[in-house]
Amino acid sequence: MAYIQVPDHVPGIRSLVLFSPETGKHLYDLAQALLRGNSILSAAEKELIAAYVSNRNNCLFCMSSHAAAARCLYGDAAAVVDQVLDNMTQASISEKLKALLHIAGQTQQSGLAVTENDIQFARKSGATDEEIHDAVLISATFSMFNRYVDGLNSFTPTDPAEYVPMGIRMAEKGYVPPTAPVAQ
Amino acid sequence: MRSMAYIQLNNQLPGITGLLENRPDTGDPIRALTQILLRGPNTLTELERELIATLVSYKNQCRFCTSAHAATVIALGGSAELLNQVYNDLDNAAVSDKMKALLVIAGKVQQLGTAVTPENVAAAKAQGASDKEIHDTVLIAALFCLYNRYVDGLGTYRPEDPAYYEKLASRLITVGYTRPREGITVTGEASFH
Numbered sequence A: 001m002a003y004i005q006v007p008d009h010v011p012g013i014r015s016l017v018l019f020s021p022e023t024g025k026h027l028y029d030l031a032q033a034l035l036r037g038n039s040i041l042s043a044a045e046k047e048l049i050a051a052y053v054s055n056r057n058n059c060l061f062c063m064s065s066h067a068a069a070a071r072c073l074y075g076d077a078a079a080v081v082d083q084v085l086d087n088m089t090q091a092s093i094s095e096k097l098k099a100l101l102h103i104a105g106q107t108q109q110s111g112l113a114v115t116e117n118d119i120q121f122a123r124k125s126g127a128t129d130e131e132i133h134d135a136v137l138i139s140a141t142f143s144m145f146n147r148y149v150d151g152l153n154s155f156t157p158t159d160p161a162e163y164v165p166m167g168i169r170m171a172e173k174g175y176v177p178p179t180a181p182v183a184q
Numbered sequence B: 001m002r003s004m005a006y007i008q009l010n011n012q013l014p015g016i017t018g019l020l021e022n023r024p025d026t027g028d029p030i031r032a033l034t035q036i037l038l039r040g041p042n043t044l045t046e047l048e049r050e051l052i053a054t055l056v057s058y059k060n061q062c063r064f065c066t067s068a069h070a071a072t073v074i075a076l077g078g079s080a081e082l083l084n085q086v087y088n089d090l091d092n093a094a095v096s097d098k099m100k101a102l103l104v105i106a107g108k109v110q111q112l113g114t115a116v117t118p119e120n121v122a123a124a125k126a127q128g129a130s131d132k133e134i135h136d137t138v139l140i141a142a143l144f145c146l147y148n149r150y151v152d153g154l155g156t157y158r159p160e161d162p163a164y165y166e167k168l169a170s171r172l173i174t175v176g177y178t179r180p181r182e183g184i185t186v187t188g189e190a191s192f193h
Helices: A012-019 A021-036 A043-056 A060-077 A079-090 A095-109 A116-124 A129-151 A160-173 B015-022 B024-039 B046-059 B063-075 B080-088 B097-111 B118-126 B131-153 B162-174
Strands: none
Touching: A012 A021, A012 A060, A012 A129, A012 B131, A021 A043, A021 A129, A021 B024, A043 A060, A043 A079, A043 A095, A043 A129, A043 A160, A060 A079, A060 A129, A060 A160, A079 A095, A095 A116, A095 A129, A095 B131, A116 A129, A129 B097, A129 B131, B015 B024, B015 B063, B015 B131, B024 B046, B024 B131, B046 B063, B046 B080, B046 B097, B046 B131, B063 B080, B063 B131, B063 B162, B097 B118, B097 B131, B118 B131
């Protein structure tokens, strides 16, 4: 049970946004701009960074839901999502994306853990300033979301099947704040 | 020390200000969220909410954010002594027992969301903390885990002059966290750059 009085049976961030819609609106606007805005990185790659960081923060809800969204957006190449979660350095992804995931992993530990060498390595792999910015901000943003979701002990389904429709919704509709508890 | 961030920005502004001005697409919702959390109607005072922000920034060793929010705490009537107590000796700090319990929760959130225990929350409720106060404490602490990583992860410029932070604190109190209508220029608070 969540630590505060939120609607029953509504999972994760959605229950918190129903408790506090005035802050939730801006949280969803940020997620939409960051993960669905025009950028060099694809929505699939950005969801993958979000899932990777959430996994490192041990946030089962965010990891499961963003991995589901990333699998959906990767389509035929969905296997890379589980490869990255299992062992990023061995995954079948570009060197550039590995360098950006490395920066996201450093940011997840602490902003101070990102070094000039990490940035230079990403540049040599072809990353632009915009992509480096997005990797850092996605990691920082999920370091917030993960703490919000787990710090209030929000409801986290444990059956992976429950995240499949969530991933489809996130891939197709993006980040639209919930307005009422979803009837089961 | 570096005078430029790791990436090219569209301005010369230091710390978080340069990042938010560089990317209004993400900067605007971050600013709006901060404004409602730290300046919106609340049973926690602005000083109490700034203390949460400062403690988390201090624990994350983010010198830009710690300097900025410490200056804001002091400008709102706090003191360097109060901050030192909150950082190092919370049990004996000159804050209410409810605030002590909320600051313990904020410290746990800084480590990781799963570090917050039912006992931490029960202790805050026993001191009269409401669900909204607990919610806002967790979200403010989480938001500063975002800010601190954004500011340091991109290696932003950090002014050394304390006068810079006093000027910034003055804006955070009089204008708040929304973008000033006239914008932020290098001839304003960033003139120390």
